Amino acid sequence: MARPAVILVGADKGGVGKTTVARTLIDYFGAHQTPTRAFDTEAPRGTLKRFHPELTEVVDVTSVSDQMKIFDTLGSADAKVTVIDVRAGLLSSTLQALTDIGFLESAKKGQITFAVFHILGSSIASLQEIAETARVVGDANYFLVKNFINNTTFFEWDPATYNSYFKKIKGAEEITIPKLNEMAYEQVEVASVPFVSFIGNKGVKGEAANNSFVLRGYVRHWLGNVWGEFDRVKLVDLVSPKIESNVRQVAG
Amino acid sequence: MAFRSSITIVASPRPRVGKTLLARLLTDFHLSEGRLVAAFDLNAGERTLAQFLPDKTTTASIREISGQMALFDHLVAHEDLTKVIDLGHESFESFFSVAHQIDFVEEARRRSIAVAILFTITPDQTSIGAYRGLRDRFSRATLAPVHNEILGPAQHRDKYPLATGGPGVVRMPALAPGLRRYIETPPFSFADSGKVSTMPPDSQSELQRWLRRIYLEFRELDLRILLADLRHSIQFGSGT
Numbered sequence: 104m105a106r107p108a109v110i111l112v113g114a115d116k117g118g119v120g121k122t123t124v125a126r127t128l129i130d131y132f133g134a135h136q137t138p139t140r141a142f143d144t145e146a147p148r149g150t151l152k153r154f155h156p157e158l159t160e161v162v163d164v165t166s167v168s169d170q171m172k173i174f175d176t177l178g179s180a181d182a183k184v185t186v187i188d189v190r191a192g193l194l195s196s197t198l199q200a201l202t203d204i205g206f207l208e209s210a211k212k213g214q215i216t217f218a219v220f221h222i223l224g225s226s227i228a229s230l231q232e233i234a235e236t237a238r239v240v241g242d243a244n245y246f247l248v249k250n251f252i253n254n255t256t257f258f259e260w261d262p263a264t265y266n267s268y269f270k271k272i273k274g275a276e277e278i279t280i281p282k283l284n285e286m287a288y289e290q291v292e293v294a295s296v297p298f299v300s301f302i303g304n305k306g307v308k309g310e311a312a313n314n315s316f317v318l319r320g321y322v323r324h325w326l327g328n329v330w331g332e333f334d335r336v337k338l339v340d341l342v343s344p345k346i347e348s349n350v351r352q353v354a355g
Numbered sequence: 356m357a358f359r360s361s362i363t364i365v366a367s368p369r370p371r372v373g374k375t376l377l378a379r380l381l382t383d384f385h386l387s388e389g390r391l392v393a394a395f396d397l398n399a400g401e402r403t404l405a406q407f408l409p410d411k412t413t414t415a416s417i418r419e420i421s422g423q424m425a426l427f428d429h430l431v432a433h434e435d436l437t438k439v440i441d442l443g444h445e446s447f448e449s450f451f452s453v454a455h456q457i458d459f460v461e462e463a464r465r466r467s468i469a470v471a472i473l474f475t476i477t478p479d480q481t482s483i484g485a486y487r488g489l490r491d492r493f494s495r496a497t498l499a500p501v502h503n504e505i506l507g508p509a510q511h512r513d514k515y516p517l518a519t520g521g522p523g524v525v526r527m528p529a530l531a532p533g534l535r536r537y538i539e540t541p542p543f544s545f546a547d548s549g550k551v552s553t554m555p556p557d558s559q560s561e562l563q564r565w566l567r568r569i570y571l572e573f574r575e576l577d578l579r580i581l582l583a584d585l586r587h588s589i590q591f592g593s594g595t
Contacts, residue, residue, distance in 0.1 A: 286420045286421075287420075315424045315428050317420070317424045317427045319457075320458055321456065323457070
């Protein structure tokens, strides 16, 4: 039986684009034929659920019953990968809860693959959170994601400060999400479909859509770059070591 | 795969190398072949093509994304329309960088539209580098160097490597100086026999000779686009 994988996508402040990153991850695993389910912690109405309604369930990650829903089903669910979009401000407490229920312990023993995508904001405040989460996470596969999708500039960052935090997490890897043209991003928002569907010119129910070829091209190019980053950190090998990670084709 | 129509981009990173004249000739050539033609003027300033061929030309700007959508979405739609683009030198880089990002050539091919780039060759390094850049980025487009003979002899021709099986250098013969005044006053279409008939008989036949030579080059180019595609589908056995 394949080992289940849990990917936590979180940030300590809102508006840094964690749901966007979660969406690219779901698309990525979909393209690699890796069954995936997702949990959206933005109760009551999750953004992630809007884009991936079939795969996503909205949960309250601090409630015990919802924790059971997520973690007690890891072995039995059809999905190999579980993506959890953690609401802003809940990353540290979620990690704490995971420690309490012994989840991190099983991850350490290798029974579960656990990875954290920590989406960074543009201010130093969010860097201080790295130190805090690092303490809890320990051996998890830790990815620091610099999200430029909305053209966030990281000018406030002093490289020396950043590196000192970066080094606190053993084996942390950096991922860069490049900028996507605003209008292209907006149109995908309006369409409320996965990026892959937008590129393939499909609507919510898989029907033919009428998206601009230019915008689809921009999204395809951008998603290709994002997936290139996921390929670079060997994400597929991480969640399912047997599947080859050579799928780079975004759209047919 | 048989192409239903083509998009020809007349390009050079240099100003004043005869791009607009070439675009005018191409548009009129397609018209004389009985095709439906749309021309696009991407020059920032003068919009010369639009002045010469007002009925056929749409002016376009790709600085904003809305303009990019208006242009590129239109280019890949309307499969039966033959399109000619007069790409101003100041739009050269932005046009091709957008085209590359959005996979313009592939999308056009998916819709049975061939893409050709006519590149006016000049001896400067900028142009030589730009030509090579296009060759690398747009391997599925037909890239044809154009020698505009009015710019002098082309000793720099070997700096512009030709694609195997692709078109040779397209020669654009110089027009006799005395004829220029007739064709340089907009609006003017070479396909408009009424206008041409007001010229002196000698000039008329001189102009026809000149046009015949150029149209012959264009016909050759049409054939090359077809052959290059045939060769490609045989080579890869895909016949996409």
